[in-house]
Amino acid sequence: MKNIRNFCIIAHIDHGKSTLADRLLQTTGTISDRDMQSQALDDMELERERGITIKSHAIQMDYEHDGEKYTYNLIDTPGHVDFSYEVSRSIAACEGALLIVDASQGIEAQTISNLYLALEHDLEIIPILNKMDLPGAEPEEVTDQIVDLIGCDPSDVIPASGKTGLGVDKILEAILTRIPAPSGDPKAPLQAMVFDSVFNPFRGIIAYFRVMNGAMHKGEKVKFLNTGESYTADEIGILRMTPQPRNVVKTGDVGYIISGIKQAKDVKVGETITNHENPCETAVKGFEDVKPMVFAGIYPVDTDDFEELRYSMEKLQLNDSSLVFEPESSAALGFGFRCGFLGMLHMEIIQERLEREFNMTVITTVPNVSYFCYTKKEPTVRQIVNNPSELPDPSIIEMIEEPYIKAQVITKSEYVGQVMNLCVEKRGELQNQVYLTQDRVEITFNMPMAEIVFDFYDRLKSVSRGYASFDYHPIGYQSSDLVKLDVLLNHEQVDALSALVHRSNAFDLGKKICLKLKELIPRQQFEIPVQASIGAKVIARETIKALRKDVTAKCYGGDISRKRKLLEKQKQGKKRMRQVGRVEVPQEAFLAVLKLND
Amino acid sequence: MAGIYIHIPFCKQKCTYCDFHFSTSFKSYREKMIQAICLELTQRVDYLQNQSISTVYFGGGTPSLLTKEELKKIVDTVSKNYTVEEDFEFTLEANPDDITEAQLEMWKAAGVNRLSIGLQSFLQEDLDWMNRAHTAIESESAVRLAKKFGFQLTVDLIYGLPNRSLNDWKNNIQKLTSLDPEHISAYCLTIEKRTALHHMVDKGDLPQVSEDDQSEQFEMLLQEMNNAGYHQYEISNFAKGENYSRHNSNYWNGVDYLGIGPSAHSFDGKSRRWNIANNPKYIKGIFEGFSNHEDEILSSTDQFNELLLTGLRTKWGVNYKKLSELHKPSEAFIKQLNSFRSFGLIQEETDTILLTQKGKLQADYIAAMLFLEE
Numbered sequence: 001m002k003n004i005r006n007f008c009i010i011a012h013i014d015h016g017k018s019t020l021a022d023r024l025l026q027t028t029g030t031i032s033d034r035d036m037q038s039q040a041l042d043d044m045e046l047e048r049e050r051g052i053t054i055k056s057h058a059i060q061m062d063y064e065h066d067g068e069k070y071t072y073n074l075i076d077t078p079g080h081v082d083f084s085y086e087v088s089r090s091i092a093a094c095e096g097a098l099l100i101v102d103a104s105q106g107i108e109a110q111t112i113s114n115l116y117l118a119l120e121h122d123l124e125i126i127p128i129l130n131k132m133d134l135p136g137a138e139p140e141e142v143t144d145q146i147v148d149l150i151g152c153d154p155s156d157v158i159p160a161s162g163k164t165g166l167g168v169d170k171i172l173e174a175i176l177t178r179i180p181a182p183s184g185d186p187k188a189p190l191q192a193m194v195f196d197s198v199f200n201p202f203r204g205i206i207a208y209f210r211v212m213n214g215a216m217h218k219g220e221k222v223k224f225l226n227t228g229e230s231y232t233a234d235e236i237g238i239l240r241m242t243p244q245p246r247n248v249v250k251t252g253d254v255g256y257i258i259s260g261i262k263q264a265k266d267v268k269v270g271e272t273i274t275n276h277e278n279p280c281e282t283a284v285k286g287f288e289d290v291k292p293m294v295f296a297g298i299y300p301v302d303t304d305d306f307e308e309l310r311y312s313m314e315k316l317q318l319n320d321s322s323l324v325f326e327p328e329s330s331a332a333l334g335f336g337f338r339c340g341f342l343g344m345l346h347m348e349i350i351q352e353r354l355e356r357e358f359n360m361t362v363i364t365t366v367p368n369v370s371y372f373c374y375t376k377k378e379p380t381v382r383q384i385v386n387n388p389s390e391l392p393d394p395s396i397i398e399m400i401e402e403p404y405i406k407a408q409v410i411t412k413s414e415y416v417g418q419v420m421n422l423c424v425e426k427r428g429e430l431q432n433q434v435y436l437t438q439d440r441v442e443i444t445f446n447m448p449m450a451e452i453v454f455d456f457y458d459r460l461k462s463v464s465r466g467y468a469s470f471d472y473h474p475i476g477y478q479s480s481d482l483v484k485l486d487v488l489l490n491h492e493q494v495d496a497l498s499a500l501v502h503r504s505n506a507f508d509l510g511k512k513i514c515l516k517l518k519e520l521i522p523r524q525q526f527e528i529p530v531q532a533s534i535g536a537k538v539i540a541r542e543t544i545k546a547l548r549k550d551v552t553a554k555c556y557g558g559d560i561s562r563k564r565k566l567l568e569k570q571k572q573g574k575k576r577m578r579q580v581g582r583v584e585v586p587q588e589a590f591l592a593v594l595k596l597n598d
Numbered sequence: 599m600a601g602i603y604i605h606i607p608f609c610k611q612k613c614t615y616c617d618f619h620f621s622t623s624f625k626s627y628r629e630k631m632i633q634a635i636c637l638e639l640t641q642r643v644d645y646l647q648n649q650s651i652s653t654v655y656f657g658g659g660t661p662s663l664l665t666k667e668e669l670k671k672i673v674d675t676v677s678k679n680y681t682v683e684e685d686f687e688f689t690l691e692a693n694p695d696d697i698t699e700a701q702l703e704m705w706k707a708a709g710v711n712r713l714s715i716g717l718q719s720f721l722q723e724d725l726d727w728m729n730r731a732h733t734a735i736e737s738e739s740a741v742r743l744a745k746k747f748g749f750q751l752t753v754d755l756i757y758g759l760p761n762r763s764l765n766d767w768k769n770n771i772q773k774l775t776s777l778d779p780e781h782i783s784a785y786c787l788t789i790e791k792r793t794a795l796h797h798m799v800d801k802g803d804l805p806q807v808s809e810d811d812q813s814e815q816f817e818m819l820l821q822e823m824n825n826a827g828y829h830q831y832e833i834s835n836f837a838k839g840e841n842y843s844r845h846n847s848n849y850w851n852g853v854d855y856l857g858i859g860p861s862a863h864s865f866d867g868k869s870r871r872w873n874i875a876n877n878p879k880y881i882k883g884i885f886e887g888f889s890n891h892e893d894e895i896l897s898s899t900d901q902f903n904e905l906l907l908t909g910l911r912t913k914w915g916v917n918y919k920k921l922s923e924l925h926k927p928s929e930a931f932i933k934q935l936n937s938f939r940s941f942g943l944i945q946e947e948t949d950t951i952l953l954t955q956k957g958k959l960q961a962d963y964i965a966a967m968l969f970l971e972e
Contacts, residue, residue: 525941549813550963553785553834555911557603557849558863561870561894564903567966574967 001252002181003068006210007126008075008090010115011100012108012469016130019162020100020171021076027168028061028072031241056090056196058208058239058254065176072175073210073239073254075195079110081471082343084117085290089195089270091117092286093210093254096124096179098171099146103129103137103159106440107145108469109410115149124179125150126158128171133161145437182252190214190222191280192249194271197264199319205261208239208254209273212284215250221276222259225283226268230276231259264321290322292340293403293474294347294453295386297328297365297496298354299336301576301587305360306335312358313337316350323350328387332496332580333363333590338387341367344453363578365496366593369450372401372477389495391484394535400500401477403449406431409460410442411468418463419443426451427502446475450500455594485510487517488531488538492581496590509596510540516592521585523547528583599683600649601848602676604635605859606661607877610695610731614798615756617790619861619875620659627881632668634884636675638858638873641884643679645856645864651680653687653845656710662696666704673708687844689714689752694740695732702747712750712843714783715740720773721766724759727804729794741777750841752781757819758812759787760804767815768822775826780841784819785834786812813959820955831913833958850908868901870894898924899970907965915952925970934967 011017025031061072077083077090091097097118101107118125127146129139143157158174160167192209200206209216216222216236223230235258237245249255261267269290272283300309310327317323324340341347347367354360371385376398385391391400407428411419413435420430420443428447435441452472460468485506487497501509510532517530521544528544555563577584588595608628609620624631654676656664664672676682689712690705697715705713719725722734732740744751753774757767774782787807789796798804820830828836832850835843848855857864861875874880874890883890896904902924909916921927927935935951938944943957943964957964 525943547960547963549809549816549959551786551833551959551961553788555833555850555908556846557855557857557865558861558872560849560865560904560908561863561872563962564900564907567907567962567969568903568971570962570966571969571971 001184001186001250003070004073004182004252005070005096005175005179006073006075006094006182006252006254007096007098007175007179008077008094008118008123009098009100010111010118011079011130012102012105012111013079015100015102015105015108015111016162017076017079017100020098020128020130020160020168021074023162023165023168024074024172025059025061025241027165027172028063030059030061056086056208058195060238060240060254063172063176065173070176071253072172075254079114080343080345081110081113081473082293082341082346084113084473085288085342086196086269087114088117088286089193091121091123092270092284093193093195094121094123095182096126096175098175099125099127099150100130101128101142101146102131103139103142104131104134106138106142107149107410107436109408109442109471110469112149112410112442113408113471113473119150125152126171126174126178127152127156128167129157129159131161131163132159132166133164141437145440148436184211184213184251186213186215186251188213189278189280190216190220190273190275191282191284192216192273193284194267194269194273196269197267197319197321199264203235203258205258205264205267205318206243207257207259207261207267207271207273209257210254211249211251213251213280214275215248216255216257216273218245218247222257222273223276223279224267225272225274225279226287227266227271229266231261234258234260263317264319265317268321290342292322292324292370293343293449294341294367294369296339296341296347296367297330297333297336297363297387298325298339298351299330299333299363299365299496301361301363303334309337309354309360309362312354312360313339315358316353320350322346330365330389330496332494332585333365333578336363340370340386344457363587363590365590366499367453368500369403369448369453371403371482371500374398374400385500388484388498388500391500394483399479400482402480402482402500404446404475404478405449405452405472406475407445407447407452407470407472408442409445409468409470410436410440411464413439413441415464415467416441416443419460419468422456422459422463423447426454426456427505448478448480448502449474455596483534485513486533487513488529488533489517489521489583489585490526490528490581491531492583493533494580494585497592499593506534507539509593510534512596513593514540514542516596517589518542518544520589520592521583524582524584526582599652599848599853600646601653601655601845601853601855602639602646602651602680603655603657603845603855603857603862604661604672605657605857605862606659606664607631607860608663609658609660610663610693611729612794614727614729614794615787615790617793618659621877624877627877630881630885631877632671634881635672635859637884638889639672639675640679641887641889642856642858642864645866646680646854647866648681649854651676651682651686653689653848654682655845656690658691660693660696661690662692662701666708669704669708687712689843689845691716692740692744693730693732694736697736697740697744699743699747702744702749706747706749710749712752713744715744715751715753715779717741717753717774718756719759720770721762724756724762727798728756738773738777741774741779745777745779750781751779752783752843753777753779755782755784756787757784757815758807760807764811764814764818768818771819771822772826775822775828780838781843782823782828782836783834784823784836786816816959829913830958833911833961847912850912851914852905852908868896870896897972899972903965903969906968907962910951910953910961910965911958913952915947915950918949918951928970931968931970938964938967 057076063070075090077087158167158170191213192211194207194209197207270287274280325337328338373383379398423445428445432444481503482500485501514530527546530542531538532540607620608624690710691714717737823836860880863872871893
């Protein structure tokens with residue numbers, strides 16, 4: 001056990017985490033140069049393309065120092081706020097963390113919140129200044145930021161470059177000398193913590209764990225403390241570039257277990273595994289049932305594909321237990337599912353995976369958060385509303401509560417004004433403002449989560465010209481003056497377009513939605529009024545004029561073939577539209593609210 | 599009965615709106631091109647399977663740039679290799695700046711009996727940004743002169759132009775009808791991709807004309823044509839009496855045609871082919887005996903759809919029986935037809951689907967929605 005080191009990496013997107021990890025793998029000989037492909041740990045195509053880590057991964061490396069052999073377990077974690085629970089579990093499986101900061105960019109919001117998580121778990125932090133090879137590197141300034149943040153000595157900061165290999169040896173040595181070996185009682189009953197799981201179509205669920213106490217043996221009967229289920233450890237082992245079966249995984253080490261479990265939801269992240277006959281006394285601290293934060297309807301484009309969509313979602317859920325869904329129906333869109341996601345990125349990923357891995361084209365409705373509603377009749381009974389169209393009639397509502405978050409934005413000082421304006425516009429209340437350096441400011445707001453679901457990210461990016469990073473965590477519910485904003489097309493209400501908004505924003509938003517829909521819905525044979533209303537009161541109106549002209553001037557011998565193909569396309573396009581009452585609505589119109597500022 | 603189209607891919611200069619195939623620097627291979635066109639005429643003599651030729655059409659490009667010898671060479675090749683009907687229609691496209699007494703005499707001698715004059719507008723300002731080679735003054739005198747020589751005349755106008763009022767358009771039409779050509783083609787300006795015009799509009803140098811303004815001008819056109827005694831027999835074509843373009847009518851009525859020259863399309867009822875739109879490659883192909891072209895076999899669904907898209911544009915409409923022979927109209931088709939009828943877009947006469955005045959403005963939409971899918 002004294003020769004094991006478990007560590008994770010904390011870094012902001014694009015700060016070079018994957019490249020530096022690749023170098024560690026190469027230098028320790030874990031992966032041969034021949035097999036090397038960049039972002040070696042990210043095996044999902046989507047991860048490579050977007051340069052993000054969605055799932056946690058673990059990999060074991062060998063390190064030799066002064067003739068002694070050591071085992072390094074690197075646990076690679078997603079950095080995004082949507083997956084912060086997964087990150088917290090990975091951190092709980094480690095004794096140390098590499099804090100990677102881009103020497104030309106400085107510290108970002110996500111890095112800070114993950115760093116705090118690591119400090120809470122008493123992890124030893126090894127600060128690394130990455131991308132030192134870049135001409136824009138500002139090592140002194142960024143070192144100061146790091147020193148301020150974690151209170152280390154400037155000489156503790158290791159300059160490095162994933163690209164040139166600078167500092168890699170120093171990092172490997174620091175892992176050994178600075179990060180403590182795991183502690184734990186080898187003689188105690190088995191206590192292991194699951195930090196992630198993956199689905200394999202042939203083997204079922206492969207769960208990744210860290211042994212806190214005791215050891216896990218092949219073939220033993222293990223019990224999952226939180227679900228109470230028991231399984232046989234059919235195969236256990238360690239994680240190299242490929243899983244390597246072992247007969248035992250000992251205290252302090254990281255490994256995997258295959259035990260015939262078929263669905264990801266049976267193996268929750270944070271779960272404690274113990275021996276069935278001789279169980280440990282307590283579960284590993286910090287287990288939570290992750291709850292979805294963002295909800296949206298997902299509907300098949302072709303109504304006939306509902307069953308196929310259900311099948312695809314079930315398959316997806318096998319390896320992503322944080323996806324939850326239940327059937328719902330919409331007057332406008334027919335049968336589909338109300339889905340819960342961890343956040344906006346998670347929602348995007350699910351949508352993209354449905355298209356890539358299952359070839360399903362779907363209509364996604366405007367996402368919303370989960371509201372609490374109390375009626376006058378039963379003012380103490382909390383009703384959960386995950387779909388705006390399910391909100392009771394305003395006349396019987398006593399109060400609505402919405403989830404709030406504490407949001408941290410780090411930006412350059414020149415953009416502070418614009419960022420503040422945006423946050424205030426989004427109903428944010430300023431909590432704190434700290435100058436990390438002369439040029440970098442951390443601003444903290446309390447704001448409704450619903451506001452970041454709309455067009456917050458894009459707006460933040462544009463007001464700060466990309467120089468702002470953002471992170472948040474939920475801080476509970478607060479009552480709000482919310483109203484349901486409905487949209488009517490040709491005088492018929494379209495349930496899929498309803499949204500809960502703050503009363504003060506309703507008029508402005510209603511007007512913008514109507515304008516956007518006017519732009520997105522093509523002219524048809526009749527005039528179409530587009531209205532926004534609160535209850536029976538219409539607050540905005542636009543009109544899509546009737547189609548008047550759709551004819552090309554020339555149609556001679558050389559034009560006929562091209563023209564036939566154009567018209568075939570036109571007909572195809574129409575088929576992809578949804579009929580809502582008499583009006584044909586293109587798919588993108590259902591997300592109109594998200595694109596109001598385009 | 600069949601037609602021959604001959605594409606002359608030369609122009610003096612590039613009109614900003616034009617996306618037809620042509621070149622403005624052709625001196626080096628001009629002679630070769632004429633030879634290649636003649637050679638293709640002989641190589642593809644079987645394409646029309648001995649049908650007699652009722653129409654010959656020289657289009658472009660600018661066929662009025664052809665010299666006497668060049669024109670004669672091509673015409674001779676046609677008459678030597680094809681059975682040309684006695685009263686065949688022989689159209690040549692001519693730009694006003696090429697129309698002189700000498701040229702008119704030469705064309706007459708070559709057998710041309712119909713001239714299609716690319717006049718476009720009587721306003722100099724319009725001709726300027728279109729980069730036309732002729733002036734507004736030449737426009738008028740060219741029509742008068744050609745008329746004197748006894749050619750059947752058709753004149754092109756363009757409407758829906760930027761910075762033009764409804765009244766400007768009315769004046770343009772009235773000026774033309776006062777010159778009394780037998781036939782008028784009036785086209786709504788289309789901003790084609792890969793044209794200078796597209797670039798000008800993109801950059802904001804020329805304003806885009808609204809759909810509503812274009813529609814009003816179209817309605818004005820119909821009114822004025824009617825007042826002047828022309829009747830609309832196709833969306834953009836108007837004739838006095840029976841002076842239809844026989845050649846173009848054949849396109850809309852599904853008659854076979856042979857297209858000669860680079861980019862030219864041919865049709866034999868069941869398939870379509872088009873030559874490569876590249877002058878040197880076209881010439882090389884013809885001389886080396888492998889022709890640079892693409893083919894398309896038309897399925898019965900394609901034929902059904904083409905019948906709709908061409909037929910609906912004409913006053914003859916779409917023959918229901920002909921359609922049914924290709925595919926029995928589906929329930930969805932009938933339903934769509936009924937819906938269009940209820941919106942006043944189509945009217946039906948015995949066995950024929952016709953567009954109403956309102957429907958003519960939406961001919962593409964209506965055709966597309968009635969299309970069958972494979």
